[in-house]
Amino acid sequence: MSHQLQGPRAGLINQAWDNMFLDKLVGDTQDLRHIPHIEYLRETGSEGIEMVMWLIMRGALGRETKCLHRHYHVPVSNTALGHIVLEPIDGTVPPSPTLKGNSAAARSLTQ
Secondary structure (H helix, E strand, O other): OOOOOOOOOOOOOOHHHHHHHHHHOOEOOOHHHHOOHHHHHHHHOHHHHHHHHHHHHHHOOOOOEEEEEEEEEOOOOOOOEEEEEEEEOOOOOOOOOOOOOOOHHHHHOOO
């Protein structure tokens, strides 16, 4: 999440941007794909560019996801903490057979 550890903007945390980013990881939006790297640097600080890795993770989950769990916190440090658990729901990525309530198709993968 947003953070900058050195320089004139040390201590930067952009809670609004972080939460917008977490919101857009859910569902079928493609908005995050179009954010240039310079915007990550401007809005989230020099270390916030790490959020591009979150975007890569999201791409591996297929076209659409649902949020199973989400948490955002700013501890007493120079970094924001984001936690999100997503499940692919569009059929392009098989659901995990370990999650409760999965479809018969997912359960059949373990048999």
